[in-house]
Amino acid sequence: MPDVMSLAPSPEIIAITVALGIGLLIGLERERRKGEGPGRGPAGLRTFAAASLAGAVSMLAGGRTLLAVVTAGVIALVAIAYLRSRSDDPGLTSETALVLTVLLGGLATEHAALAAGVAVILAVLLAARPVLHDFVRSVLSEGELRDGLIFAAATLVVLPLLPDRPLGPFGTLNPRAIWMLVVLMMAIGAAGHVSMRLLGARGGLAVSGFASGFISSTATIGAMGARARTTPELRGAAAAGATLSTLATVIQLAAVLAATSPAALRALLVPLLCAGAAAAAYGAIFTIAGLRQASRAELEPGRAFSLPGAVMLAATISAVMVISASLREMFGETGLVLGAAVAGLADTHAPAVAAATLAASGKIDAAAAVLPILAALSMNTISKIVVAWTSGGSSFALRLVPGLILVVAAAWAGAFGVDVAQHFLTH
Known part of the structure; x- marks a missing residue:
């Protein structure tokens, strides 16, 4: 009879799964606001999921040093995409969320529950944009x-x-x-x-x-x-x-x-x-x-x-x-x-x-x-x-x-x- 403990997923599998969930959660919200056509946003569901996985994999493969390198690369790509963007919205919300998603993916390898909780808070903040803007400007x-x-x-x-x-x-x-x-x-x-x-x-x-x-x-x-x-x-x-x-x-x-x-x-x-x-x-x-x-x-x-x-x-x-x-x-x-x-x-x-x-x-x-x-x-x-x-x-x-x-x-x-x-x- 196989040992019950041996059937449990390894910490690495749990970390990758949580990181994927984090990327999909945030990416789902951003996909709805990405828009269409030439002025659409540069990042959507797949990009956020990949960014979170990149954070988790870099942390597992090379530790915090590799995570810092990957994060810096994502920041550089985000800066280029922002400068080339044709969107009329000058905000940096999606860009900042993408960088944070990479870091949350890395965090999921050490503190999965904390990373998931922060991801939920971030998704709520992103989804509450109309309510928050109306509250600040009108209320x-x-x-x-x-x-x-x-x-x-x-x-x-x-x-x-x-x-x-x-x-x-x-x-x-x-x-x-x-x-x-x-x-x-x-x-x-x-x-x-x-x-x-x-x-x-x-x-x-x-x-x-x-x-x-x-x-x-x-x-x-x-x-x-x-x-x-x-x-x-x-x-x-x-x-x-x-x-x-x-x-x-x-x-x-x-x-x-x-x-x-x-x-x-x-x-x-x-x-x-x-x-x-x-x-x-x-x-x-x-x-x-x-x-x-x-x-x-x-x-x-x-x-x-x-x-x-x-x-x-x-x-x-x-x-x-x-x-x-x-x-x-x-x-x-x-x-x-x-x-x-x-x-x-x-x-x-x-x-x-x-x-x-x-x-x-x-x-x-x-x-x-x-x-x-x-x-x-x-x-x-x-x-x-x-x-x-x-x-x-x-x-x-x-x-x-x-x-x-x-x-x-x-x-x-x-x-x-x-x-x-x-x-x-x-x-």
Whole structure:
């Protein structure tokens, strides 16, 4: 009886087979775009299959040196074909894909799965040309492109260069952790912006308010109030969007706590769930009643995020962390709550991050972060009420304010319920 292992194909056969599949996969896509007549493309199905096989055979026969020689030869042939081409398309997509196909054929001899995966990605990119071109030229605005480049620089350039250790007064400032939160806020804001772009006016003011809330809930409430003042028939829908922006605040707060101190997030999980459920339920009431009216309104998505706002957030977080640490050193836990409450008038996340950072560094218990964070959330709600009244008038505010109060009350009720449960469990 023959050995089962002896019936398995050799690594060389597997490499040649994978290389042939790579060439055929990419070549099939290029053949469809090759065209006909004198202006047709220089490479199609057979050329790509042969190029991939050439890469595999050269790697098996002579190693990386021969592969480099074959690749250089293909590059020379591609350059000659490009210079003699009569095509009106000056792009180098097919030419670059052909050179990459040679290299993928060589890669298949050592890492067949990786080569096949890269080939699939390349084929998808080639086939998605119309969609990608339309997205860049017609859908993506110049401001959004600029925001994407800013986000890439903040994530890939600035973040790795920052030191990852406590600095500053009381050792409360970790530059990389602070900038990571800025990147997180920018990413969440971009996600909300993409949601608005995808749904547009059809999504209604409720979805727009929820998405915008990841950028700034207070600013969203002001914008919804202004819309309600100018278009009174949309007051209910605007109130739904404003309320759901508070839900976005709760979700965003949970995200920054998870990034800063998972222990603080666990301590605040029940209050945040209660607050989020209250915001979702109250917003759903007005959404059901006003979504159809809101879908006929024009929505302006604006920028994905604000760079000055992100930088200001970093400065605010740093200042609040230093102030909170200073007040705690002078007045204990009372000073921490006081500092968080005052900072909460401007923003919820900065004092929350400050308290969570103290918990993460072991300066306070995770449970001690609950009170200052809820105090900041409560004071921030007061700011939202003032903005709602001044931007949308009494009719808009009377629709929104009960929901804002309900959200804060639910958060405090959740915290109280946790304390009661812990009391009974420990006694």
